[in-house]
Amino acid sequence: MGSAISIMGRCSDGTFVSLEDAATTNTLTTISTGPADLNIPQDQPFGKIYDGKVLTHAIAVAQTTDSDGGAFLYAYIEDASGQIVSIIQGGGNNVSGMPQLCRPLKVKFGMLAKAKFQDAADSAGLTASLAVSCKSGKCDVFFVTAVDDTPTAMVNKDGASIGQALVGQTIMKAYASYPGTRGVNDGVTGVSGYYIESSTGSLKAMYPPAGGDAGSGSHVTPFAEYPVMIEQNDTLTVTTSV
Secondary structure (H helix, E strand, C coil): CCEEEEEEEEECCCCEEEEEEECCCCCCEEECECCCCCCCCCCCCHHHHCCCCEEEEEEEEEEECCCCCEEEEEEEEECCCCCEEEEECEECCCCCCCCEEEEEEECCCCCEEEEEEEECECCCCCEEEEEEEECCCCEEEEEEECEECECEECECCCCCCHHHHHCCCEEEEEEEECCECCCCCCCCCCCCCEEEECCCCCEEEEECCECHHHHCCCCCCCCEEEEEECCCCCEEEECECC
8 A cells, every 4th residue: 555645835925835755654754845746846854945934834644545544643843953843733635725833833944844644443552642732832742552441641752741741831722633443432441532630630631533534534633722731740641442
């Protein structure tokens, strides 16, 4: 099965961004300029070609030759130091639209665009992910391979929990993804949303994930938009049941 991830974007001056690269299921992929049919420099890093532009809108598309195969997980822009500076919404083969970013992003040399998809399946052992944007502008992505009927903590790419990574931050927008074709809790002994708890077990937030059907369909993975203040020992957890 051939697979690719495309990222398309619009800049404040009315120009457009086009990125596309071959991708492998459940593998974070750096997306460079393309495809070859467009009159743009090919296979170049995002920050090199679009340096100085202000990106205002973007969408990521997980494209596979199997119409049911690829479920979008997450996409983002990271700066030269490896920090995530903007999260990008996305979807599967038939997704449409050009969502506005949480805030405009001034593109700088050294920035990279990265994205990830996973083959959709009716399984508990898939990748659960939550991409977040905070009031301060800080962004991050948390993920884990879920374990059936077992509460499993989600961490970022540096291995930090949500409390460690975002202490003192207020999440304003977040999108959740899970590539299960029957959702995250079709066995009904798990929890139907990812959940943030305090150190005392108080439930602070829930994020129902878009599933494999939405990921390979026409819908952009939607934002949940409400404020969540993160404290040092908060945890983000997924409990699947399939």
